[in-house]
Amino acid sequence: MTVIESGGDAIIIDTGIMFPANDMLGVDYIIPDFRYLLDRPDLKIHGILYTHGHEDHTGAVAHVVEALPSIPLYATPLTAALLEVKLRDARLINETQINVFKPGEDFDVGPFKIESFHVTHSIPDCVGFGINTPHGLVVHTGDYKFDNTPIDGKRTDYAKLAEFSRRGVLLLLGDSTNAERPGWTQSEQIVNVAFDNIFRQAAGRIIVATFASHIARVQQVADMARRYGRKLAIAGHSMTENVKTARRLGVLDIDDNILVDLNRISGVLPHQLVIMATGSQGEPSAVLGRLATGQHRSLDVTPGDTIVVSAHTIPGNEETVSRTINKLFQRGADVIYDPIAPVHVSGHACQEEMKLMMTLTNPKFFVPVHGELRHLRANSRLAVMMGIPQPNIAVVENGMVIEVDKHSIRVGERIPGGYVFVDGGGVGDIGRAVMRDREILARDGFIMVVANVEAETGRLIGDPEIISRGFVYLKDADRLMTSVKQTINDVLAGSRASRNGKRREMLQESLSRMLYNETKRRPMVFGVINEH
């Protein structure tokens, strides 16, 4: 999410989500902290512009529209259709208006003249923006690569970028994802070569897993299906919906007679069938994950199947993807993935393409965007190599204001720009304290004892109740539970002073100490003492 301000006017570019790291326990996803916008009633936000339809650029739209209704959205046809689904699901479709433009079209958003330009990426209808401001032209690349032979034949708009350069680019905001990778990202066409081999050789069914939004990959597989006389079935709700939307909008070209409903594949011979599926990140609830564990409603992996994992593994998902591949092997499938065969290429520019982008736009100032700090740094190193002076480059993380005018670029104040965790129905209510508790519980669980005692003497009435989860397997822990009861007895019997709080504290401390000595674990320990 980027906000571009000039005087009292502003536009927003993209409203994405992040996926939680493995140690962000229980977090479903992360949205940007946009408090800054709520705290600026003086600011006139004229529109939200979308570069493309991926979750990390659109996923927070419902949260933003709910907080900032009536701000119009601007998107290309496919992106608009995907946004519409999200807003409908959140019952917010009537809170705003989606303005659709075609890649390459110009339009005004408040006082800003916007010039969109097509870029190649891994979903159709991707654009970057030229934004005309009183101080000069700002160019935002969006997510891009320079694929000269894209599947849909639509290349990045070199001419527009060169034209920007002729007019003078004040500031370039450039995608940094692959800034550590030398060379040039291979064309999507290389994947065709790999698929052609696979389709030629596979004797049984072929199952191809990729991102639900990877329309270009669906097109490639559909083309292969036609070439090799196979029917294509789609598995997975989101992919099914996306294919429907993309076909309706004409960005995906599949004949009706190629497609077969997933419920009717039993009528198709294995060597005449290819299935596209979700779950390329090893998500246990998506199609590939269910196939790996044998828990899919209608599909089974059988020996003879060829399964292609046709997607980049998002950092943090390496373990689950690897486990999924291993399990599919166990079920007798032949599994093909990068680097076994080039069945996927990145959607992002590598170093030489980033240099080309700087050459074409020739900006005065440069701000690397879209990536972790390490990627931003790597991109800024490229900019220096390209002759942009170090003082003309600003490397910042989320939440920093950058001030640019005709003559200079400065890093300004820090505004709220952290992560806002979404967990179930809660937005931003999970903070460090709750997360830390989850960490402790995840590591060693908890134990709780409830004891009834005589107020005066501290003598136990009846047996204390012991509840524990995630600590030890209670059924095998007889000896330990005896020690727990013994500790309770000892502590309470000795506690003549009947201040309940004190008794509880003593009990908890003694139990913690005893449990650590016995098990070398540190579960959370709670004691409840009812005095009678």
Place this chain on the structure above:
Amino acid sequence: MTVIESGGDAIIIDTGIMFPANDMLGVDYIIPDFRYLLDRPDLKIHGILYTHGHEDHTGAVAHVVEALPSIPLYATPLTAALLEVKLRDARLINETQINVFKPGEDFDVGPFKIESFHVTHSIPDCVGFGINTPHGLVVHTGDYKFDNTPIDGKRTDYAKLAEFSRRGVLLLLGDSTNAERPGWTQSEQIVNVAFDNIFRQAAGRIIVATFASHIARVQQVADMARRYGRKLAIAGHSMTENVKTARRLGVLDIDDNILVDLNRISGVLPHQLVIMATGSQGEPSAVLGRLATGQHRSLDVTPGDTIVVSAHTIPGNEETVSRTINKLFQRGADVIYDPIAPVHVSGHACQEEMKLMMTLTNPKFFVPVHGELRHLRANSRLAVMMGIPQPNIAVVENGMVIEVDKHSIRVGERIPGGYVFVDGGGVGDIGRAVMRDREILARDGFIMVVANVEAETGRLIGDPEIISRGFVYLKDADRLMTSVKQTINDVLAGSRASRNGKRREMLQESLSRMLYNETKRRPMVFGVINEH
């Protein structure tokens, strides 16, 4: 851990540990399940042979020696020294005997004549074994690569491998780690070129992080320190100990005047200092992790520092490593890592080297070892490419018996061969149930209510006590806690039938339902009802 049996005689090769995956909550490490050996009193185990000193080959030694005392160990000098430390720490040094051999030496272990051969890897003193059995010669590669210009000058013993081949190799057990990687692993020397650049250019301190056991890397950095007039300090307990051991054994050659104690580096100018440190995997408690978060006792990162992360990221650690790099950048350091510069190379063979190993040994039968199933499969594909017939290859996961004789190879019975989790003082007591509870607690925490009620009427006596962790931030959850109390009241007041179990079940169910409706989260819910 591999067991080789012939008649009633057996030897064990390596006793390693695995590191837990991100979702193995609270697990410290994983040891092999060696119940099979305990259940076979008829089996005479003559020795445990070690290929090299890495944790994934030695880490479980104390567990094995404790369970199977008096079996002699066989190891090269450095490996033996590292094993000795582990056994001393576990107070088991007197339970067994460590026999030291030099790479290339032959020795008898029970009826087996063992021929050790040197291999290059990423720690000195690495070997593979030729094991002479009544059925023929079995060759175990250990972890290897063919580095023709290793730092210590000692190459893999091609001659021995060729001699094995001349005599005829029945079975090859081959390292599979990099079986998916084409080409040939680069020599450790390539790292010298990268380090030379870094040492030439760095204006301030240099900090190099790598594995504590990576003696070859320490040698390289020490050589650079000498070349560029820097002093070398070692940070991190395990690395300090390993350096001491390796120098004592003569496998690490560093002049005393190069070394400086970490406590005395304040007297050394920044551009005359290099520090080697642990923490290359982003472990929060190791040196690099502490530097990243500013929590090291005696060291601080300062602008002008050059920090080199000189290690492969173990799968599963990508996020923490990346976060560490980002934080070091934030602290003003320049951070250098692969792929920014080739500051690390793998210690394992790539595909062409695996093919070379098969060519040199020319085995009749082949079993890929050391890797996930995907890597074993990839290695077996290479073997087929090399002309080993598919029926002569057995691809199995841990816990499968393979039966080989002169004429055939068969996959036999499955024996206990799973993961045994070690958590604190507990070995194998954490099973699926406890892990599943930890998962639930990690995701949504728990809530517990303790209520005192009149036995007959179910009327609450006093306020119920509510304890919750990892669910919501209680201080901000007034409204929710009001609903909790209301639910308790409603359920108990309506519960005329005074069967406590029933009351508790109703209470827990109602609370779960209410909490899910309000928060879309599913914490564990516990109710304790004291009837009066």
